[in-house]
Amino acid sequence: MGNTASYSSARNIRRSQNRIRFQSDGSYGPVTRTLLIVMLIGTLGLMYLTQITKTSAYGYQINGLEEKREELLDENESLRVETARLQSIERVRNSEYAQSLTDEGEVSFADR
Amino acid sequence: MRQIRPQSKDHSANKFARLNVIGWSFCFVAALVVARLFYVQVIRHGYYEQLAATTHNKKFEIPARRGEILARDGNQTVPLVLNEKVYTIFADPKYITNDDFAAEKLSPIIDISESKLKKQLAADNSYLVLKKQVNSKDAKTIDKLNLKGVGSIENSRRTYPEGSLASHVLGFVNTEGKGQYGVEQALNKEIEGKAGQLNGATDVRGIPIATEDSIAEPAKDGDDLVLTIDRSIQTQAEFFLKKGVKDTNADSGSIIVMDPNNGDVRAMANYPTYNPAKYTSQKDVSIFKNNIITDAYEPGSVVKVFTMSAALDKGAVKPSTTYLDYSKRKIDGYTIRNTGPVVTKERTMTEVIARSANTGTIFALEQLGGGSINDKAKETLYGYFTDRFRFGEITGIQQTGESTGFVLKPAGAPDINYANMSFGQGVSMSMIQLTAALSSIANEGKYYQPNLVDELVSQDDKVTITEPHLVADNIIKPQTVTDIKKMMARVMVEGTGYIAARDGYDIYGKSGTAEVAKPEGGYYGDREIGSFFGFTSDKDPQYVIMVRVNNPKLSGDSVASSAAVPIFRDMNNWLIDYYGINPRK
Secondary structure, three states, rough: OOEEEEEEHHHHHHOOOOOEEOOOOEEEOOHHHHHHHHHHHHHHHHHHHHHHHHHHHHHHHHHHHHHHHHHHHHHHHHHHHHHHHHHHHHHOOOOHHOOOOOOOOOOOOOOO | OOOOOOOHHHHHHHHHHEEEEEEEHHHHHHHHHHHHHHHHHOOOOHHHHHHHHHEEEEEEEEOOOOOOEEEEEOOEEEEEEEEEEEEHHHHHHOOOOOHHHHHHHHHHHHHHHHHHHHHOOOOOOOOOEEEOOOOOHHHHHHHOOOOOEEEEEEEEEOOOOOOOHHHHHHOEEEEOOOOHHHHHHHHHHHOOOEEEEEEEEEEEOEEEEOOOEEEEEEEOOOOOOEEEEEEHHHHHHHHHHHHHHHOOOOOEEEEEEEOOOOEEEEOOOEEEOOOOOOOOOOHOOHHHHHHHHHHOOOHHHHHHHHHHHHHHOOOOOOOEEEEEEEEEEEEEEEEEEEEOOOEEEEEHHHHHHHOOOHHHHHHHHHHHHOOOOOOHHHHHHHHHHHHHHHOOOOOOOOOOOOOEEEEEOOOOHHHHHHHHOOOOOOOEOOOHHHHHHHHHHOOOOOOOOOOOEEEEEEEEEEEOOOOOEEEOOOOOHHHHHHHHHHHHHHHHHHOOOHHHHHOOOEEEEEEEEEEEEEEOOOOOOOOEEEEEEEEEEOOOOOOEEEEEEEOOOOOOOOOHHHHHHHHHOOOOOHHHHHOOOOOOO
């Protein structure tokens, strides 16, 4: 229960003087306890929410990084395709350099 | 003086009573909350869990990457088929507030006129595809415009850096992502991979967020395929084939180059061809077929090589064995003639091959039966054709729609049919069968299964190498190989192959001209197929070439095989230089 007022023993009472002392008996009343529990739950809830929010924020961060990774991989793929196209035989054959080459004519082999 | 009066007992009791009421009220409310929470979280747990799951959790399919297809170029690999991300640009006109602005911005990127776009956007549609197959650069540009009501969907498509090169070997991937024709279909299971799945919690925008409950089954990418095709040889083969078909005004043609030492195909081409990236523009689907595999035909005189090999192997004839050739034979009331001038002459078996005498292979067939076309002769020839040279069954090469061809069984078969068979009529064989059989002569009796796949490379870089599959060894005796090669060498001197001869080189070949059989029986009078196959080098030849030309329009008395020989010659001369084959000393 809450704090209660109690009178000290009769021999300590002087005339016209109140001898009142508030003394705690070390226990809490129902309201305090309820409030404490509510506060405790609230604090724990807040802590939980903070962690969840942080996790979600990291989730977005990871998502963003993954998107960036995907973009770079896409770019890499596109460059690979472009490289392959540029190195294709048809393109090399039609290149200005190849056009300027002369025919090899008849090939003869030296003895090995 | 201020006096403190002690509180009365009643007043104190009232105060405690009020506090009790408040306290119990709190407790009651707390109990209600707890009870409600208990109801929601324990009793209705399943219901709300499911509701939450359907609201926030979504299943995402993680597409598997389809394996790439590569070819050899010397010791290197070069890509023939790659994957490329493309986008479908769509619009929802209901959400577009300013059609003119959207059309103005989109028009130069997707290459559609502004007026046409405006018209499209003004339509009362909820979903409108503006353009398909847009590259990722343009799709990103559109994305950055941030136009409300305009979006893109990502797709993947096959791209072919070498254009139409080896299109018949490759095939293509249809709009449903399935391989069609070629290795794309034959090895679809290995190439396509397996899609994965992500069960993820999402935010209000549907974006997956990382939680410990996310269950991911990773996608298994398809294997990359390294073909035995050599890019340089394939390119030249296609070049010479196209030139040869055009020079002779032929309808079509085919060429194959095979390594006889392991059955690996180095080049395989048909003309006309197509670009697999634009397969939808083809009106005639028959162009997709790889005729070398699917089309069994009456090959004509190239079959004489196998008939003569059987007779030599059985000891029924020798290269020097002679017969009297009247240029014609009458069997079962039918007259069979040789091509060329009518003569009466004693001929050796070598001349039979060199001059391609039909009467000579009939003679060889008769010798298999002890002097006549009897059951023994038929059974022996059939045995060699089917058990040794493996005609009449598929080779098992990694292509679809392979034809078995047809070899008439000996039981009850008329003599005339077997007489015709001896020089390549009344039987049907595919080019892949003929090339594999000739390879077994080139490599001195080993029959290898034709092969198009060199390696399969999995996503974790595990390489599976295709080992040569020796189907049968010693299918003919070494002496038979020596004899038949000598006969084939004569073809290049005094026979139809003379224009493909090259000084200093041992070249072995045989031509074939065949009439085209009608489906209802008989032959077309105005259609012919010309074939030529052969190889170079006495010791360890590195390649076997076979060429086929369909219905060439030649002048004078030229036979159809004359159209195939120049293609063989060009390819063979190029390969001699490519492989650096020394002339004999």
